[in-house]
Amino acid sequence: MTGAPSEVAPDPGFGLYVHWPFCLSKCPYCDFNSHVREGVDQARWRRALLSELDHYAEKTQDRRLTSIFFGGGTPSLMAPETAGAVIDAARAHWDMAPEIEITLEANPTSVEAGHLKAFRTAGIERVSLGVQALDDTALKFLGRQHSAAEALAALDIARRAFGRWSFDLIYARPDQDAATWRAELARALDEGATHLSLYQLTIEEGTAFHGAARRGELRVPGEDTAGELYEVTQEVMAAAGLPAYEISNHARPGAESRHNLTYWRYGDYLGIGPGAHGRVTLSDGKVATRQHRAPEAWLDAVEREGHATRAHQALTAKDRLAEMLMMGLRLREGIARAAFKRETGTEIEDLLPAKSLDPLVAGGFLDLDAQGLRATDTGRARLNAVLARLL
Secondary structure, eight states: OOSSOOOOOOOOEEEEEEEEESSSOTTTTSSSSOEEOOOOOHHHHHHHHHHHHHHHHHOOOOOOEEEEEEEESSSGGGGGGHHHHHHHHHHSSSSEEEEEEEEEEEEOOOHHHHHHHHHHTEEEEEEEEEEEEESSSHHHTTTOSSSSSHHHHHHHHHHHSSEEEEEEEEEOTTTTOOOHHHHHHHHHHHTTTTTEEEEEOOOOSSHHHHHHHHHHHOOOOOOHHHEEEHHHHHHHEEEEEEOOOEETEEOTOOSSSSSHHHHHHTTTTEETTTTTTTEEEETTHHHHHHHHHHHHOOOOOHHHOOOEEEEEEEOOOOHHHHHHHHHHTTBOEEEEEHHHHHHHHHHHHHSSOHHHHHHHTTTSSSEOOSSEEEHHHHHHHHHHHHHHHHH
């Protein structure tokens, strides 16, 4: 089951996450920290984001930045000048890796697609489009404000404006079956993306869909159908040369999201903006940070204090182990032995009790060898149950 410990682990990098909390409307499935506002003072928000960035940069000046990710909300609603100002400030604060990845999440409405070229000029080099479906009926059900035609037009702009681009789709929608999903995937692959994020629809507490499901007004596919759709996803994407490198993310080799790999490899990242989370190693150890969630409260706190940190918690070795497992087992590559050693100072077998680990290995859910620990295809499809057993 084990061999000589490997001394090599992929470099997880050091990332910066910037949260823009505003959307044109709230999607019924969304439980993210997103809000609808009639007007946003772009200059005021730009100053606040730069202030909070300055605050955290002072604590991490010796790091090399490998990625910046503008997420939301709908960050393509921010002024391109704001993205450019954050990128310029980051460049002044840190040494930037030559191959730094700078991503913007965007929605493919006609207005926002028109802004994509301005974001490219501002320094964005990768865009991730929230397409979610290539069918107008499905888009209406999902509460999206774009049509399938607008989505395809935005993809065309992204393809011409950016060297790297990706888009998202949601499956396991009501009345969806394997044949219709297979056809939608084929249509998506025709667009030529080298990275696709394919998420099963989940009903999250506090969303409009949750209320509808509780009232009996919404029924999503059962576990058997959802499992079949997951298997179709893996089959189609692997055959197309975009295998899953993470449970819901598929890419051609070399086209993986480097920022998201920092999360899954349990690297350090800073989070600025309302509700943003961070994990950063400081002189006294690794800490978890969280910014004030409500946009107006965040803005007020930053203007008064220079930041809006709501939580700054030291992570114990047990905390780090749990987080590493929850993130790293999502990856096909798993967790390298050297990464366990880096975060906890000891070996996998000393951290996980044999009574929990051995049955999962014997049952074909986990592999443990000289390189490290990883979930098998079967284990990733049942990861919540595997993690519950391990933790």
